[in-house]
Amino acid sequence: MLLPLLLRQAASCRAAPRRLLHHQAQHDPRRLLHHQAQHDPRRLLHHQAQHDFLRRRLPPRLHAQSRNRKSKSEQQRDEWSTRNKTVLTYIAAAGVGMIGLSYAAVPLYRLYCQASGLGGTAVAGHDVDQVETMTPVKERIIKITFNADRHASMQWNFKPQQTEIFVVPGETALAFYRAKNPTDKPIIGISTYNVVPFEAGQYFNKIQCFCFEEQRLNPHEEVDMPVFFYIDPEFDEDPRMARVDTITLSYTFFEAKEGQNLPLPGYSYN
């Protein structure tokens, strides 16, 4: 707002281009205010009058009449157009805001799910020291049942070595599966797991197992596959888990092709 005024003054004073540039270069708020303060109102008006005279205009009387008539409808039109522009700007801003919100919703929702643990998503922040310091909740006994599956084209024999095991939250437990390759060629398998009920899945922590990594079995080889896990002691305090007495751990083996690099699930949540 102040810059046009400054430019007008510079122009009317018939300043050389160098001085104009000098003024512009000096343009920082403090200097500008100081500059303004120097010009008292009379000098300002004088400059204004000069400037008006310099501009080409219609004869005053005619111009005044037409200006009044034109100005009323012109003013109204101007008013409407500015109002329209304002409304359009607001609508456009709202639209852009909605688009931005929908993009931001993805990580925000993920954070919310992690914090509240809805839908069985991993609760962030399981630190390793918890295993060392946790105390078992001996009153709450949970039955863990084991299930073993394989893909239809996977030729391994895969089964759990125990159908169920009784654990308490806060205590580490060991369980075994057995896998046998009855064919005459080595087969590489890769497995994933599932925990039912889904909400209990966030309390089911595996310290070490055999999943998500390629496991190679030579022809006619049989191995024991351990799973070392624990149930988070906070399981006992969750009201949603009050009626959960059985948790089922289910592993499924798929055949992996040589050199295939599968992305590890859940890393984005860690």
Add this chain to the structure above:
Amino acid sequence: MSTAMNFGAKTFTPRPPEKGAFPLDHFGECKAFKEKFMKCLRDNSFDNSMCRLQSKHYLECRMDHQLMTKEPLAKLGFRDLMDPPPNQSDRDSKP
């Protein structure tokens, strides 16, 4: 299982294990310890709390045969089954 077309339904997201995957015991070096553990489980009607000593032995065997990264067993939740450290027992024995 998490099936497709279940928009909005609760899905399960598997998590990778904390310490990664166990290397396979191709030569059955710790099979004896595993058999002891399984026998203990069957005798105690599959109660894990009674067989923690055997599971500790199994994991120790794995660590000895390089089938598991060596770690203090307290970090694996066996703090209550650990023997007291030697300097403490020496202090106890001193008059």
